[in-house]
Amino acid sequence: MAVDTKTADTPSVEDREFSFSTGDYDFLRSMLKEKTGIELGPTKHNMVYARLAKRLRKLGMKTFRQYIEFIGSAEGTAELGTTLNALTTNLTKFFRENHHFEHLATTALQEIRARAVSQGRRLRIWSAGCSSGEEPYSAAITLLRAMPDIKQWDAKILATDIDTEMVRRGSEGIYPASSLEGMAPDIANKYFESYGDDKVRVVAEARNLISFKHLNLIGNWPMKGPFDVIFCRNVVIYFDKDTQRVLFDRYANLLAPGGFLYIGHSENLFGITERFKLLGRNIHRKIA
Template sequence: MLAPDTLTGDIVLTDADFAAIVVMVRQQSGIVLGHSKRDLVYGRLRRRLRSLNIESFALYREMLDAEGGQAERVRMINAITTNLTGFFREPHHFEFLGKQVLAQLPRDRNRLRIWSAGCSSGEEPYSIAMTLCNAMPDLGTWDARILATDIDTDMIAHGASGRYSAERAAAIPAGFLARHARQRDATITEMGPQLRSLITFKPLNLLGPWPMTGSFDVIFCRNVVIYFDKDTQRSLFDRFADQLVLGGYLFVGHSESLFRVTERFEHLGRTIYRKVR
C-alpha cells in the first residue's frame, strides 16, 4: 500500500530525491531541470511509481541505479520529456523549406536527406514530408529520405504509427489533408503511404553516438536546445554543422538562437540558419 504524506497527499519527493533525479536526467539526456521543474518531475514520476506499486522515490532511485535499470531509465526520460508539437507549427519554416530550399536544389543530384531531430510524436516530420510532396513534382525520381529521431521511445512509436486525433490533424492545410491522409473513423486521422514511405523513425539520444554516416541537407531541431546548458548547446550545434553539407540549413525553435553559441552558421532570419563553415 502506498504511504500517504500529509503535505502532498501522496508519495514524498525529498530534496535528495529531486537532486539525484536532476543529475540522472542530465547525464541521460542533457536536459537541465531547474527547481521550477520540481512539480513537473513530481507529477510525472509519481504516476510511474504508482504504476509500479513503489512506495517511495528512494526505492525508485534504487531501481534506476540497479544493473538492470536501463529500461526504467528510458521510461523515466519518456515521462519527464515535454512533447509539445503540432502539424505545421511555425509555418514560416515550412514555407521557406518549400519555396527557398527545395526550389534551389540542384536537379542533377537527386539525393535529399532531412533530419527531424527531437521529432516528438511525429507531426514535424510528416509536415516536412507534405512540404516535399507539394514543392517537388518530380519527388518520385529522387532518393529522398527524412530521418525522425527522439529520445522518447513512446513518441517514436506514436510517430511511426502515423495515427493522430482528428482534432490535431485539423491543423493540416485542407489540400494537404485531403491528398495525404485518410479518416480511419470519426476521431482518428491516418497519414498516407507516400508520407510514411519517406520517413524513418528511430530513437536517438542527441548526447550519445550518432550512427548516421551520410550528410544532411536540412536539419530541424526546434524547441530542444532550450533544455540544455550553453556548453551542451555549443557541442550539439558543432555536431549539427559537421553533419550538414556546406550551405545546408538548420531550423531551430522560435525562442532559440545561435548567437554567441557557434560561428559556423549565418542567420537568415526567423530562426533559420545556413552552414557557412
C-alpha cells in the first residue's frame, strides 16, 4: 500500500515553528470545503499543520495568518492550488479493491459487448478522483487482458483529479518498483517495464487508453458521456451528504442505461440516491 507522504511527524503545539491558531485552522477547513467539497472535521489541526508547514518554510513566512492572507491575494492564486493539493489525501494502489476489476472484466464487459452490436464498439470508463493513476491503469490493464480485440474498439478511459500534481504523475505512468509488490507476476511482467533505478513505467499500450485531466468534481464538467462504468472510490468519504447527493445524481445522468458505478469500501449510497441498485461489494447499477 502506498504511504501518505503528505503527513510527516508533527511537533507538539509548543515546539511549533509557525503559529497556527484555531481561527487559522477553521479558515483553511472551510476554504477546503468550499473549493473541493472535502470536510476535514474539527480535529485535523496536526494534519493540516504538517502538510502546510513546508510551504510556509519555502515561502519564508512566519505564521499561518500570513500564509492565509497570501493565498487569498491575487499573487497567491497559484499557491492556492498547491494548498489544495497538499490537503487532499491521495492514498491509492494498483488493483485496490480488486473485485471491481474482476467485475469489470466479466459482467460489465459482457454486457458492454452485448450492447456493442447496436451501438458500435464504443467503451467509456471514467476514473473520478484517480489520484496518481493506479486506478485507471488497473482498469486499462483489465481491458487489455479481457479484450483481445480491443484494437477494433473505440475504447477510452478518462482519469480526473483535483490535485494537479497527481494528474501530472498519472500521465507519466512512472512508479516505484515497490508499487508492484503483491501483483500477479504475469501482469507485472507484461504491463510494466523497468524505468531507471527502482522505477517502472506502465507500457504504452495501457497509457494510450487513458486521458488524464484536472477536474473538480464539485465544479463544471466538460464531458457529455455516456460512460459505461464510473469508478469513484474513496473520494466522497470527506464530502457531506448534500454534496454527495448532487454528485451521484450527476454520475447517474452521465452513465449509460444499466451502466456501473464502483464506490469505495467505506462508502454507500443509502439515503443519498435511489437511481442505483446495489449489486453487492459496492458495485451499483444505474436504474433510473
